[in-house]
Amino acid sequence: xxxxxxxxxxxxEGLINEIICQLQSGKEAKVxxxxxxxxxxxxxxxxxxxxxxxxQAVQYQEGRTGRNSRRNRAMQKRTRYGQKESEEAWLSAExxxxxRLAAAGVRVPQPYGFVDGVLLMELITDSNGHAAPRLNDVSxxxxxxxxxxxxxxxxxxxxxxxxxxxxxxxxxxxxxxQNGPVIIDLPQAVNAAGNNSARMMLERDVNNMSxxxxxxxxELLTTAYAKEIWAHFESGNLYPxxxxxxxxxESTVAADVDGVMTVIDAALKEEYERLLRKQxxxxxx
Numbered sequence: 412x413x414x415x416x417x418x419x420x421x422x423x424e425g426l427i428n429e430i431i432c433q434l435q436s437g438k439e440a441k442v443x444x445x446x447x448x449x450x451x452x453x454x455x456x457x458x459x460x461x462x463x464x465x466x467q468a469v470q471y472q473e474g475r476t477g478r479n480s481r482r483n484r485a486m487q488k489r490t491r492y493g494q495k496e497s498e499e500a501w502l503s504a505e506x507x508x509x510x511r512l513a514a515a516g517v518r519v520p521q522p523y524g525f526v527d528g529v530l531l532m533e534l535i536t537d538s539n540g541h542a543a544p545r546l547n548d549v550s551x552x553x554x555x556x557x558x559x560x561x562x563x564x565x566x567x568x569x570x571x572x573x574x575x576x577x578x579x580x581x582x583x584x585x586x587x588x589q590n591g592p593v594i595i596d597l598p599q600a601v602n603a604a605g606n607n608s609a610r611m612m613l614e615r616d617v618n619n620m621s622x623x624x625x626x627x628x629x630e631l632l633t634t635a636y637a638k639e640i641w642a643h644f645e646s647g648n649l650y651p652x653x654x655x656x657x658x659x660x661e662s663t664v665a666a667d668v669d670g671v672m673t674v675i676d677a678a679l680k681e682e683y684e685r686l687l688r689k690q691x692x693x694x695x696x
Contacts, residue, residue: 417456418443420527427454427531434542439598444534444542452523455530457502457598505598506530508575515573516651518566518593538589546582546592546623556627562591563620564636567613569651571644575600576609580616582623603644610641635659 412430414422421427429446434453436442443454502525509522509532521533535543551559563585570577577584577600584596603609617637625632634657642659643649 415441415443415456417527417529418445418454421454421529421531424526426524426526430454437596439596445531447523447531451534453520453532453534455505455532457528457530501598502528504600505596508597508600512570512573512575512594512597515569517569517573518591519597520593520595535586535588535593535595537587543586543588543593546585546587549587551624551627553628556624557631559587559591560620560624560628560631563594563624564617564640564655565651566592566594567617567620568640568649568653568655570594571603571613571640572649572651574603576603576606576613577616578612581619585620613637613641631657
């Protein structure tokens, strides 16, 4: 097939030997099957910012910090330089997440490199060696739905143990190979500890999975895995092989508002007295 413009540099540099076919075109990128030497891999070609339908919402950017403070300030102020750096950070987020998650044992495609807006990674295949289907393209028996739902929930747990929440998990970005679900599409992954929306995103991810598999196993529709997982995470008791029940009981203990206000008032009083002492010391000088 004709070589896409964005893949020309990789072909010229010998990183890609052949473009076999286009696998899909999504809201943020086009994915091609390519030959790299003896291996068949994927090349994910990200669309330009103004052509992507998935926007870099502030909600997803929160908690992403770089090593360069000038770069961080520019990104926050949305200067021209900042927008350029923000775009590069967005594009590199997926490869960073893939390396991090693969190292943690999460079932994601193995990344092989990121060059000029193109991510080279493992091609996930089915038992016949063909490109693996998305969950949305597969029908399940009741038993298989329960089994694969359990597998994907534990992949979400492993992700969270590695500090990340997918943020956009659905039946459209999970592939199914001969061993079960494989999570894909991670440029919007968020830092679980540094993003105030992480809990909401985790609940949405988990509930999306329960809703999808619930078509085949309706009992999944009444589970509360998301709340159970987050409760373990908040308490520091979440680990990759944790046994989940799918049940969660909300606390009925009323918050001690008066106690909290007493602590706040005491802290304010202490700070006020400190400032008075400092002011008095300055006047004596």
